[in-house]
Amino acid sequence: MLDPKRTVADLKELRALTGDENGAQRVAFTETWVQARQWLQGKVQTIPRVETHRDEAGNFWATLRGESEKALLMGGHIDSVPNGGWLDGCLNTMAAVEILRRFSAQYRGKPPVTVRVVDWTDEEGARFGKSLFGSSACSGNLDMNEARGLTDKTGIKLPDALKEYGIDFERVKDSRKELRNAAAYLELHIEQGPVLLDLDLPLGTVLGTFGVERHAITFRGQAAHSGSTPMNRRKDAFLAAAKMSAEIYRIAERSGNGVCTIGSCTTKPGIVTSVVEECRITLDQRHLDAVALEKMYREARAASEQFAQEGKIEVSWERLWQIQPILFDEQLIALADEAIAETGAPPHRLPSGPLHDAAEVAHAGVPTIMMFVQSLHGISHNKIEDTREEHLEMAVTAFDKLADKAMRWIVGR
Numbered sequence: 001m002l003d004p005k006r007t008v009a010d011l012k013e014l015r016a017l018t019g020d021e022n023g024a025q026r027v028a029f030t031e032t033w034v035q036a037r038q039w040l041q042g043k044v045q046t047i048p049r050v051e052t053h054r055d056e057a058g059n060f061w062a063t064l065r066g067e068s069e070k071a072l073l074m075g076g077h078i079d080s081v082p083n084g085g086w087l088d089g090c091l092n093t094m095a096a097v098e099i100l101r102r103f104s105a106q107y108r109g110k111p112p113v114t115v116r117v118v119d120w121t122d123e124e125g126a127r128f129g130k131s132l133f134g135s136s137a138c139s140g141n142l143d144m145n146e147a148r149g150l151t152d153k154t155g156i157k158l159p160d161a162l163k164e165y166g167i168d169f170e171r172v173k174d175s176r177k178e179l180r181n182a183a184a185y186l187e188l189h190i191e192q193g194p195v196l197l198d199l200d201l202p203l204g205t206v207l208g209t210f211g212v213e214r215h216a217i218t219f220r221g222q223a224a225h226s227g228s229t230p231m232n233r234r235k236d237a238f239l240a241a242a243k244m245s246a247e248i249y250r251i252a253e254r255s256g257n258g259v260c261t262i263g264s265c266t267t268k269p270g271i272v273t274s275v276v277e278e279c280r281i282t283l284d285q286r287h288l289d290a291v292a293l294e295k296m297y298r299e300a301r302a303a304s305e306q307f308a309q310e311g312k313i314e315v316s317w318e319r320l321w322q323i324q325p326i327l328f329d330e331q332l333i334a335l336a337d338e339a340i341a342e343t344g345a346p347p348h349r350l351p352s353g354p355l356h357d358a359a360e361v362a363h364a365g366v367p368t369i370m371m372f373v374q375s376l377h378g379i380s381h382n383k384i385e386d387t388r389e390e391h392l393e394m395a396v397t398a399f400d401k402l403a404d405k406a407m408r409w410i411v412g413r
């Protein structure tokens with residue numbers, strides 16, 4: 001039967017094997033990652049009637065064939081960032097492995113539907129700077145031209161690095177066939193933010209992942225001597241940019257749950273004795289609702305034009321990146337709420353700021369849901385990442401209940 005303490009023990013074993021005093025070191029396409037994968041393979045092989053294989057994108061699959069070909073998928077990623085936390089990604093994988101053990105034991109190796117655990121390749125993108133590699137290859141969403149040109153900091157190209165690990169870059173999208181019978185995808189993850197912590201809740205149901213609008217905004221005024229130019233004669237590009245800084249807080253507040261960040265600011269000529277001629281800022285805006293995201297973007301644009309006009313300067317916008325919000329399946333959201341409530345915790349729904357493999361699977365059209373467990377300190381991608389052990393055990397229990405409900409949901413469809 002389900003043993004949530006075994007998941008915690010597995011995670012500690014993995015930490016001892018692949019971490020050091022600076023944290024987890026399971027960066028994808030490194031020896032430590034291979035070691036972690038071999039360890040995972042060893043764990044899964046002890047479960048009766050489970051078959052394993054690696055797909056064309058290097059994703060690791062453990063499959064327990066059921067009465068029906070329709071498959072319940074549970075996923076995670078054993079790779080980490082350098083000096084990463086002990087739970088990000090591998091909690092998902094190891095909770096899913098525990099639930100696979102439970103399904104195998106309960107149904108003597110033949111559950112009503114096929115149950116599969118997937119460990120995605122290179123979720124973090126730590127070595128090549130591009131996250132969600134394995135899941136985006138599988139969903140068909142990976143931009144092959146962009147990925148072909150990616151290099152790590154020593155100049156090694158992604159396709160060459162993949163070859164070393166037995167992966168043929170040109171065939172990674174053949175992994176799409178793995179989703180053929182996928183009827184639902186479930187993912188448990190540490191929250192990586194402070195929302196559940198601040199509400200004092202152990203678990204949350206994830207509504208979807210934020211859409212993103214990312215732009216560079218350039219204000220152009222006129223350089224002028226800082227001593228000889230009266231204040232009322234200046235065309236100060238920095239002044240308009242500075243007004244944007246306060247304005248984005250008002251825009252985010254009006255939007256409900258959106259967030260806006262000015263992450264960089266560069267000035268020209270950038271010397272102490274000149275009014276700023278040119279100021280370039282970047283603006284990152286995120287919201288779960290596509291209409292609200294569009295409104296945040298338009299408001300920021302209008303504000304920048306107003307500030308430019310007030311300062312008698314010019315402004316131009318350049319889009320750096322954009323992604324639509326991805327909403328998870330409404331019926332699975334309701335089942336996740338039920339599973340959390342039955343574990344004795346109040347259900348709570350929240351969006352995800354970071355992207356996850358689950359977003360790729362949802363994008364491929366598979367009904368998808370995520371569950372979050374509280375993150376102490378609200379911090380991730382850091383060796384101090386942590387979750388209380390009783391919350392980890394609750395998370396495995398609630399996730400198992402969700403898996404059971406999702407299986408019955410698949411059977412009933």
Ligand SMILES: [Zn+2]
Nearest residue numbers: 077088089123
């Ligand atoms: Zn993760």
